[in-house]
Amino acid sequence: MVVEAGHFALVLALALALVQAVVPFWGAQTGDGQLMSVARPAALVIFGLVAVAFAALMYAHVVSDFSLVNVFENSHSAKPLVYKISGVWGNHEGSMILWVFILALFGALVALFGRGMPDQLRANALAAQGFLAATFILFILLTSNPFARLVPAPIEGRDLNPILQDPGLAIHPPLLYLGYVGFSIAFSFAVAALVDGRIDAAWARWVRPWVLTAWIFLTLGIAMGSYWAYYTLGWGGFWFWDPVENASLMPWLAGTALLHSATVMEKRDALKVWTIFLAILAFSLSLLGTFLVRSGVLTSVHAFASDPTRGIFILAILVLFIGGSLTLYAWRGPRLKPGGIFAPVSREGALVLNNLLLTTACLTVFVGTLYPLALEALTKDKISVGPPFYALTFGPVALVLLCALPFGPSLAWKRGELLGVAQRLSVAAAAALAIALLIVSLRRHGPILAPLGVGVAVFIILGSLIDIGGRVVKRGASLSVTWSRAIGLPRSIWGTAAAHVGLGVTVLGLAATVWGVELIVTARAGNTFDLGPYQVTIADVASREGPNYRETYAEAIVRSGGVIVAHVEPAKRFFSSRQTSTTQAGIVTLGLGQVYISLGDANADGTMAVRLYWKPLVTLIWIGAMIMAFGGALSLSDRRMRIGVARRAVTARQLPQPAE
Amino acid sequence: MTRKGRRLALIGSAVGLMALAVGLILFALKDNIVFFYAPAELAEKGVQPGTRLRIGGLVKQGTVERAPGKPISFTVTDNVKDVAVTYDGLLPDLFREGQGVVVEGVLETKDTFRADSVLAKHDETYMPREVADALKKQGLWRGGTAQNGPPTTQSQGSP
Incomplete structure (x- = not known):
């Protein structure tokens, strides 16, 4: 019953999406405000309907309703609840529903927050959005229906692909x-602008x-x-x-x-x-x-x-x-x-x-x-x-x-001064060069990519910090003045600097991969291996049962100069319902680097193939990405980015016009 | 610079950069692509030893040998020709005898191959698409179409 309601909601959403694709567009062409105003409620209701369909499918997965082909093929009653939920989009049909759900969500957000923009632009953009939604819902209903039934209903499902039984599935897709x-919004607005001319x-x-x-x-x-x-x-x-x-x-x-x-x-x-x-x-x-x-x-x-x-x-x-x-x-x-044309040496040019x-x-x-x-x-x-x-x-x-990259934010709009910027960045460039040369002299025979990457990363990070410093610190100003200048700086400038620093951090992590240590060994319990600055002992190898798998795991001890710094448990899991195995690497973060251990196959003589890695600074790759995203969020929170402000700016600009 | 001059400079630099990129791409494509062959094709084409290749086929039953301290060896077959493969590293989770595999590495002699990566890249019928196509071409395909859930794992040895 719930499932049929979800299916029906999806069909209704299709019909309404067609309305949203045609009526507001027609209204914008003929200048009919009433037709244009159909777009907003339509977008909101479509979101509600797709949400119902999505929730219905999720319900079927959670209660393990194997009368659905989709649930039967991708779920198992013994599967942990979190994977029953995330397993909704761990398959083709479900992932398309998630796609359409997010599309409808963005459409609804535009309808809610798009009050300040001209009616025609909004109507056309939402019409384009409706067209997208209609096409993809049609695709789901015709070729990938997640609500298809199976008669007679099987007793047990085939389980989710074991590789996907991971918390990553709940977050990544x-x-x-x-x-x-999200880029569909930019697309719809671009189409609306083109239609509008x-x-x-x-x-x-x-x-x-x-x-x-x-x-x-x-x-x-x-x-x-x-x-x-x-x-x-x-x-x-x-x-x-x-x-x-x-x-x-x-x-x-x-x-x-x-x-x-x-x-x-x-x-x-x-x-x-x-x-x-x-x-x-x-x-x-x-x-x-x-x-x-x-x-x-x-x-x-x-x-x-x-x-x-x-x-x-x-x-x-x-x-x-x-x-x-x-x-x-x-x-x-x-x-x-x-638009206008501008000088090559300027922020625009950069x-x-x-x-x-x-x-x-x-x-x-x-x-x-x-x-x-x-x-x-x-x-x-x-x-x-x-x-x-x-x-x-x-x-x-x-x-x-x-x-x-570092030159861009330092250049002024309209007409920049390359010499002045180069002067300001010279400190960063000198530091980057010094560090790169130091690395070359320390590791004479290492690949050239590492010092180059580190140098570039340092240049970007320092360059961004110098740019911010130049805006905040003025010679002779007291600490409180500097503080208030820092506070007064628009958040988008902080955001830009943070995003660029994040990119530099990621590059640093990428460059450091060159210094990683990799060992492939045949080990038995009790063996110890040198791994970069650490010693790793495989203390024990044993087996145990999980909820829907059986695993062989090793207890590994990581020491640094005789002192135990970490215990790691790499494992190999075997899922009987799909007859497949997965590798669970044992990873421990030490400082910014990671020790990474994964198990291979057991040999006839009781030894086991094991891969050991020391990966210095590897976490910086993902930390950098998070800093980039944080910079983006900071920029998004800027006052000028708020849509209400944009509206006020527009009305302010439109006001003088009648006086002409 | 005049308005027109600036615009021309902008377009000129854009075109220049794109041309440079296309040049790089063509140069890189000349030397850095790796061809895929089934064992029978490999024999047919007379590929020179020392060439970097991908070879795909089935892991022949009973040929996988693991000895401590030595590279793993196995035979890849398309039921017409065999290629002996050695590989120093961990095999991916989905590697099995009798099932499909793709190996990448260097051809050492006419029919021995040193792999530096083993890809068990396939759907749940344990058949990589390339291998399935190659077997179909040899007329050895025994039906069975994939429906869902193709997992991928990949494994690389130390170079």
Whole structure:
């Protein structure tokens, strides 16, 4: 009964989404305020209906209603409750429901908080949003219905893929989807602006908070996914340049570019047509990611189903939205009034460079991801493109971007002074160079990448701090004056600095991977191994039962100079319902580094293959991402970002007009 | 600089940067792609030893040998030709005899291969897509279509 209610709610949501796609759009075209005002309640009710459908599916999973194909195939009565809940989106159908749920959530938020913007813009944007919702709900209902029944109902389910039975499943997909789908708002507003044929700085002010929100979640989602892969795959890697990962990196790069170009548009009324393009690009790449991951084109843990009809349907959606929006862009884009042009050496100029480099980096990832697929389709040759490709293409572009980064925030708007900025940054550059040279002299034969990476990271971190320092500290000012200047500084400036420091911290963590120690040993209980600055003893190996698995685990003791610093318990779990095993790496964080131990197979003579890693500073990779997201949140909390302020600014600007 | 000049400079630098990126990409694609072959294709194409490759097929029953202190060895087969593979490292969770596997590494002689990573990258029928395609091409595919839940694990040895 609950399940049928959920199914029915989803069908109703489809009907209403169609209304939302057509009626407000028609109203905006004819200038009919009543038709336009349909958009807001429609968006709110659609959210309610999709929430009912989502809750119904969650209920079915929680009570283990195996009469649902979806629950039968992906759940088990003995599965812990947290995985019954997160298992809702641990499968194709459920993850699409989550996608639509977040889409509807964003639509409802625009309807709630979009009061300040012009009626036509809001109506068109919500219509575009409704069109998106209708298409994806249709996709769910036609090809991936999670509410399909099974007769007769089986007694027990097939259980969730053991790799997904992890707390990461509860966090990673929702964060990532909030990021992916969050860009749909920027997309809808871009489409609305193109339909309207009008765009101004206020547009950027409305869209930027949504872009920033999506960016924060996408940053966290990617970092979380990377950490999940790191601890679950058992060999200590955190980024594999796998197409599925690239699918999330591409919208992040485009979204980061959009974030920066929207600033130029807001402040200087320039780069308007380009910003619209980036808004379309960011969401198109999110859709492409959904297609790559969900269509079964790639085999990976993310590809739940390889049903060809779904792939074709998603491909059709892709062509419809990307093709449609780009056609609209080509047709209406030239009609938009282009913005001003500016001096190359200025904040705007620096942000243009940022945009060029980010889109170029995005292009390299795009080619690396899609070239093998295209080649296979055309010539049947199967190839793979691995880390060496990205080191040669993405690497140099990223390096130039990182080196240029500290100059951006220090340059003034309109006309910057490169010499003055270089002078201010010289301290940071000198410190970075000194540290890099020190590392080279200490480790003469190490790879060059490590001192280079550390140097760049130090330059970014110090450069950002110097920029803030320059704004806050004035010579001769008392401490209290400095304090009040720091408080008075707009939060968006603090946010920018924090995000850039976060990036520097991540780069530092990446550079330090070079100094990691890796050991693959055959061990038996009692053996001790030297691992970087630590000694690891495998004290005991034993077995025990878990709720729906059986595990072999080792008790490992980590010592530093004879003193015990940690106990670690790596394990290997065997899930009988799916006849698969997973590796549970034993990880302990010591300072900023980690000792990482994972178990391999047992040999005939009672020894066991064990992998031991010492990973110095590795946690900085994810700490840096969290600092970046924090910077984004700080910027989002800036007074000027609040939508109400944007409204007041608009009315203030519109007031003088009647007097003309 | 005039307005037009500035705009041209902007467009020029953008085009220059893109051209540079495309150049880098083409250069990298020339040397850094890895081809995938099934054992029979490998014999057919006459690939030179020393080439970096991916080979996919089934792990032949009863060929996996683990001896302490020595690399793991096993045979990858497509039921037409065999390739002997050695690998120094931990095997992924989903590695099994009789099931699909993809190994990446360097061809040492005509039919021996030193792998530095083993990918048991497949769906629940334990068949990597590349391997399934290769077997279909050889006419050895025994049906069974994947429906859901393909897990991936990957493993890399020390280089």
